[in-house]
Amino acid sequence: MDNAKKKNLEGAGWRVGSAEEFLGLTPEEAAFVEVKLALSEKLKARRTQQGMSQAQLARRLGSSQSRVAKMEAADASVTVDLLVRGLIASGASKREIGNAIGGVAPRQARTGRTRGNAA
């Protein structure tokens, strides 16, 4: 799965979700998968951004490299639970997690926060 491409689509008009429907998922299942995908992407982004290897993050998580790989691949055997824990272990705040799921595009194109912030 190439994240770059997916992100392009997201930024453009939203395509990723349609893949799930194509697979015969209900809208609810699709939404759930989207949540997982969003979190797995964010996890990978944070990890690489911090120059960590999967093995390092795994250690921090008390898990294994293979599991981290599956997390980032949004493998079916990975739950949102684990992804959230992984994000937290990678230092993500609740805010970041929330934004990853429902937030506006994580693209850094925008200079200001969605909402007025820092004094």
Add this chain to the structure above:
Amino acid sequence: MDNAKKKNLEGAGWRVGSAEEFLGLTPEEAAFVEVKLALSEKLKARRTQQGMSQAQLARRLGSSQSRVAKMEAADASVTVDLLVRGLIASGASKREIGNAIGGVAPRQARTGRTRGNAA
């Protein structure tokens, strides 16, 4: 990690924000619990707001009333996975889910978290 401990503690009846530290949770565990709490609150809010009973939501979820009760109680035996599914089943958008976690209050005052909608 130490789910047993968490289970007991949660079962012992606990309060929202500050209790984690008192319970000796690591910051990461605390953050995770906060996520769960935020989601369970949102779930209950959405359900009642829609005039649904736990049993009705359960049916929609393909689950049972007792499990929904546990979800809303943020019981240790429910995962973020299930909470997210519950929210989706209740019609919540990804955005709403993200906001519930990441906490930018959409509209109403964020202070009355206990349920203070007694207007």
Add this chain to the structure above:
DNA sequence: TGCGTGTATGTCAGATCGGACATAGCATCG
């Protein structure tokens, strides 16, 4: 009082998850 409805709590068998391990693919380096 008894009944109906909604919610809370405990339990359990079966389903799912997760850490660990093995293994393979791919770069990079000496």
Add this chain to the structure above:
DNA sequence: CGATGCTATGTCCGATCTGACATACACGCA
């Protein structure tokens, strides 16, 4: 080339979760 480091995939088996059920509590009503 071999060695090292990082990632991907498949497979176990013990740990955890989940739906279902039983049951209890609360409230309103006739």
